[in-house]
Amino acid sequence: MGKRRGAFDVIVVGAGAAGVGVATALRHAGIDDLLILDRHGVGSSFDRWPKEMRFITPSFATNSIGMLDINAVAIGTSPAFSLQVEHPTGKQYAAFLRNVAKHFELPVQVGVDVRSLEPDDDGFSLQTSEGPFRAKFVVWAAGEYQYPKLLPFPGAQLCQNNATLESWSRLPGKEFVVIGGSESA
Numbered sequence: 001m002g003k004r005r006g007a008f009d010v011i012v013v014g015a016g017a018a019g020v021g022v023a024t025a026l027r028h029a030g031i032d033d034l035l036i037l038d039r040h041g042v043g044s045s046f047d048r049w050p051k052e053m054r055f056i057t058p059s060f061a062t063n064s065i066g067m068l069d070i071n072a073v074a075i076g077t078s079p080a081f082s083l084q085v086e087h088p089t090g091k092q093y094a095a096f097l098r099n100v101a102k103h104f105e106l107p108v109q110v111g112v113d114v115r116s117l118e119p120d121d122d123g124f125s126l127q128t129s130e131g132p133f134r135a136k137f138v139v140w141a142a143g144e145y146q147y148p149k150l151l152p153f154p155g156a157q158l159c160q161n162n163a164t165l166e167s168w169s170r171l172p173g174k175e176f177v178v179i180g181g182s183e184s185a
Contacts, residue, residue, distance in 0.1 A: 007134040009033040011126060013114050014141035015042040020097050021073030022139050023106045028075070035135075036101075037112040037128065043097035045145040049090025050165045058086040074100055114142075 009031055012019045015038035023036050038044065059071045059080035069078035071088070079088050079096045088096070101108055113129040123136040148163040150156065159179065160171065 008035050009135065010035075010137045010139065011124075011133060011135035012036045012139045012141055013117075013126075014038060014143065014146065015097070015101065015108050015110070016045050016141065016143055016146070017073050017093075017097060018143065019139070019141035020101050020106065022141060024074035024100065024104050027104055027106070034107065035133070036106055036108040037114060037126075037133070038108060038110050039113045039129075039142075039146070041098075041110045042101045042108055043094030045143060045163075046090035046094040046097065048145070048163070050162065051089070051091075051167050052169065053162075054087040054089055055093065056087070059083070059088060060086060073097065074104065077103075 010026055010033070012023050012026075012034065013036075015036050019036055019038070020042065023034060026034055041047075055071060057070055059069050059078065069080045071079045071093070077096075077100050079093060080086060082099065083092050083096055085092060100106075109130075111130070114126055115129065116127040117138060117140075118125045118127075123134060124138045126133040126135065126138070145163045148161045150161050150164070162180075165171070
């Protein structure tokens with residue numbers, strides 16, 4: 001989609017799994033006056049995962065809330081079926097998200113860094129690297145990988161945040177301690 005500014009019913013900030021998923025749900029609910037803003041691109045946080053990293057939750061057929069796949073972001077989609085892999089890499093999942101966004105014709109504007117968000121009388125005003133935007137509602141879907149807390153505790157300067165690694169094989173040494181949980185750990 002080309003550059004578009006102005007007022008929208010909904011602006012979704014972030015074009016990862018949460019952003020693509022909520023925008024698809026909004027479209028299914030009949031809300032067409034929406035825009036997704038992302039600083040890099042659809043699935044870009046997944047594109048930057050360390051190359052050895054895989055989803056810990058396997059993609060497989062499930063019956064959870066009507067989804068075909070536990071890692072799906074929209075009804076009728078499945079990383080397991082479209083990627084033909086049970087534990088996708090970040091790059092594979094990013095490609096899946098781009099395909100979902102394309103299939104549902106989601107309005108995504110990339111290269112936009114949201115710098116501030118302020119409530120006003122009729123919704124919200126967003127100041128961005130591409131100028132101001134307005135929306136009645138804003139969904140913040142920019143995750144922790146996009147905005148990692150690099151120094152969350154004393155001594156964290158001795159650690160390496162997973163969001164800053166290209167490959168685990170480039171870490172010096174042979175023994176490591178993992179602090180954290182979920183997919184990143």
